[in-house]
Amino acid sequence: MVTKTSAPASERRGTRAEHVRRLLIHTGLIVFGLIMLYPLLWMLSSSFKPTEEIFRDPSLLPGSSVMPGNYTEGWTALQHPFHHYLLNSAVVVAGAIVGNLIGCSMAAYAFARLEFFGKKLFFAVMLMTIMLPIHVVIVPQYILFANLGWINTFYPLIVPKLLATDGFFVFLMVQFIRGLPKDLDEAARIDGCGHVRIFLRVILPLSMPALATTAIFTFIWTWNDFFSQLIFLTDPNMYTVPVALRTFVDSTSQTSWGPLFAMSIVALGPVFGFFLAGQRYLVKGIATTGIK
Amino acid sequence: MSALLQRRRTAPPPSASTLPAATPKPKRSPNRRRRETLAAYGFLLPWFVGLVCITIGPILASLYFSFTDYSLIGDPHWVGLENYQRMLTDDRLHTSLGVTFVYVFVSVPLQLALALALAMVLDRGVRGLPIYRSVYYLPSLLGGSVAIAILWRQIFGANGLINQVLAVFGIQGEGWVSHPDYALGTLIVLNVWTFGAPMVIFLAGLRQVPAMYYEAAAVDGAGPVRRFFTITVPLLTPIIFFNLVLQMINAFQTFTQAFIVSGGTGGPSDSTLFYTLYLYQKGFGAFDMGYASAMAWLLLMIIGGFTAVNFLASKYWVFYGD
Numbered sequence: 130m131v132t133k134t135s136a137p138a139s140e141r142r143g144t145r146a147e148h149v150r151r152l153l154i155h156t157g158l159i160v161f162g163l164i165m166l167y168p169l170l171w172m173l174s175s176s177f178k179p180t181e182e183i184f185r186d187p188s189l190l191p192g193s194s195v196m197p198g199n200y201t202e203g204w205t206a207l208q209h210p211f212h213h214y215l216l217n218s219a220v221v222v223a224g225a226i227v228g229n230l231i232g233c234s235m236a237a238y239a240f241a242r243l244e245f246f247g248k249k250l251f252f253a254v255m256l257m258t259i260m261l262p263i264h265v266v267i268v269p270q271y272i273l274f275a276n277l278g279w280i281n282t283f284y285p286l287i288v289p290k291l292l293a294t295d296g297f298f299v300f301l302m303v304q305f306i307r308g309l310p311k312d313l314d315e316a317a318r319i320d321g322c323g324h325v326r327i328f329l330r331v332i333l334p335l336s337m338p339a340l341a342t343t344a345i346f347t348f349i350w351t352w353n354d355f356f357s358q359l360i361f362l363t364d365p366n367m368y369t370v371p372v373a374l375r376t377f378v379d380s381t382s383q384t385s386w387g388p389l390f391a392m393s394i395v396a397l398g399p400v401f402g403f404f405l406a407g408q409r410y411l412v413k414g415i416a417t418t419g420i421k
Numbered sequence: 422m423s424a425l426l427q428r429r430r431t432a433p434p435p436s437a438s439t440l441p442a443a444t445p446k447p448k449r450s451p452n453r454r455r456r457e458t459l460a461a462y463g464f465l466l467p468w469f470v471g472l473v474c475i476t477i478g479p480i481l482a483s484l485y486f487s488f489t490d491y492s493l494i495g496d497p498h499w500v501g502l503e504n505y506q507r508m509l510t511d512d513r514l515h516t517s518l519g520v521t522f523v524y525v526f527v528s529v530p531l532q533l534a535l536a537l538a539l540a541m542v543l544d545r546g547v548r549g550l551p552i553y554r555s556v557y558y559l560p561s562l563l564g565g566s567v568a569i570a571i572l573w574r575q576i577f578g579a580n581g582l583i584n585q586v587l588a589v590f591g592i593q594g595e596g597w598v599s600h601p602d603y604a605l606g607t608l609i610v611l612n613v614w615t616f617g618a619p620m621v622i623f624l625a626g627l628r629q630v631p632a633m634y635y636e637a638a639a640v641d642g643a644g645p646v647r648r649f650f651t652i653t654v655p656l657l658t659p660i661i662f663f664n665l666v667l668q669m670i671n672a673f674q675t676f677t678q679a680f681i682v683s684g685g686t687g688g689p690s691d692s693t694l695f696y697t698l699y700l701y702q703k704g705f706g707a708f709d710m711g712y713a714s715a716m717a718w719l720l721l722m723i724i725g726g727f728t729a730v731n732f733l734a735s736k737y738w739v740f741y742g743d
Binding site: 151157158161162165168169171183184185186187231232236238240244245246251254255258260261262263264265266267268269270271272273275289291292294299323325328349352353355356360370371374378379389390394396400401411412415416 | 700721
């Protein structure tokens with residue numbers, strides 16, 4: 130707390146002690162960061178090592194031979210080549226993103242900008258759905274989707290998003306839209322715009338940061354999601370990446386960690402890419418809403 | 422996307438946009454109010470459908486199933502409180518509750534303490550803050566994935582990374598994930614590792630603490646420890662509370678990590694039989710949908726109960742300033 134409170138003073142005096150202190154803090158932070166990242170880096174390096182070497186050598190540098198072979202081996206180890214599962218995941222994720230953007234922004238506009246009968250009650254209900262564990266609804270949902278013939282299709286993973294069942298994102302967008310100046314709506318209204326046009330032409334374009342946060346988190350959540358994909362997709366032809374990885378674990382013994390790690394790296398790749406691209410939104414999104 | 426939206430939206434309400442706008446009036450006319458209500462219901466239509474079909478309908482159905490014997494084949498068969506009575510004598514269920522409670526009450530406090538400690542360090546105006554923040558946050562994004570669970574299974578395996586590192590120091594390690602005493606511990610470590618998300622929230626909260634409080638306290642001679650407990654913690658209690666509730670709700674629902682690390686069994690000797698994993702085994706392994714529904718309701722009551730206790734207790738320790 131010293132720097133924050135008395136930074137100007139400490140800069141003038143004792144620069145030496147200040148330097149040492151800073152050096153210590155940075156060393157500590159870097160060492161800690163490396164410990165945090167070490168498992169990830171180790172998995173990356175292991176994905177290029179022959180399996181025997183993975184068991185012998187904890188270092189990050191692949192020793193004798195770099196083996197891109199793990200990737201080709203892992204890619205074809207399952208019933209379908211791995212890009213099949215990547216494509217399935219991509220379809221599910223794209224559907225979920227489009228669904229959430231449409232469904233949640235529409236509901237959010239009503240809650241944030243319109244007056245209507247039952248608004249407070251519905252808003253409270255919406256907030257409560259955020260806290261609802263998926264386990265309470267998963268059995269009846271399974272039965273419902275089974276009756277619709279939707280098991281082993283992507284509909285159970287996409288249609289609910291279009292119906293704004295992710296209350297988190299509705300809430301996030303409500304909070305954001307409430308922060309937009311109301312004068313803009315009024316001006317648009319005087320210019321003859323109705324609610325649909327205000328929503329499409331005024332609110333949505335201004336809500337880009339909230340929409341981006343929603344899109345990025347929907348991507349990461351859906352890409353990483355395992356539970357509902359495990360339940361709704363039982364046909365190997367429909368497997369997404371997490372479900373496919375799981376069968377990989379089951380079907381291979383401990384002897385093929387190399388290919389397994391290679392495919393794990395492939396599975397983490399898109400999330401990591403989004404992380405690099407969308408850091409600003411990610412951090413802002415989590416700081417304001419608490420989503421992971 | 423906007424084209425899509427347009428198509429969806431033009432159908433339901435006879436929307437105002439297609440009509441010439443009514444003459445703008447300073448006060449809301451009943452007419453305008455009615456039109457607004459109609460528009461609002463139009464915008465909320467997808468949400469209503471979702472609420473009824475995907476959320477509330479299934480909640481009620483699950484409540485009904487919890488009083489039935491239902492295996493998906495044939496009709497549900499009403500058995501009254503039998504499922505709930507069964508839960509009283511189901512040893513595996515009790516084990517799974519114990520596992521889950523240990524996990525929640527050990528990993529969440531550790532995770533939050535680490536998150537707060539690092540947020541405090543990073544808030545001291547460290548250069549390169551965005552880089553540190555990103556590095557520490559990254560595991561939070563990946564932690565719930567199958568790939569990381571696979572990694573964990575290897576790291577804490579008999580020939581895993583941990584034991585290789587221990588071997589360097591001449592220590593012979595266990596097969597941590599296959600030892601009943603340690604398997605749950607490896608999953609706790611995994612959850613603590615994902616402290617980055619609450620840390621980012623703490624950082625945002627620390628920004629709100631006015632620097633002049635610290636200046637005033639420093640002038641009065643308060644040391645760093647004193648300032649931490651008399652200024653930082655009290656002003657941060659709403660954020661601590663928020664993180665606590667959120668992480669607890671998340672931790673109670675942990676599934677993927679336990680499923681992958683134990684190969685879906687919850688082993689060794691049920692030491693990682695998380696509640697949700699047992700629920701999955703009952704519902705989607707044994708197709709005992711009635712019992713699984715009853716279990717889901719118990720989970721809902723437990724999470725609801727702890728959240729309620731949190732909120733009630735918060736009156737005594739959470740400090741909302743002016």
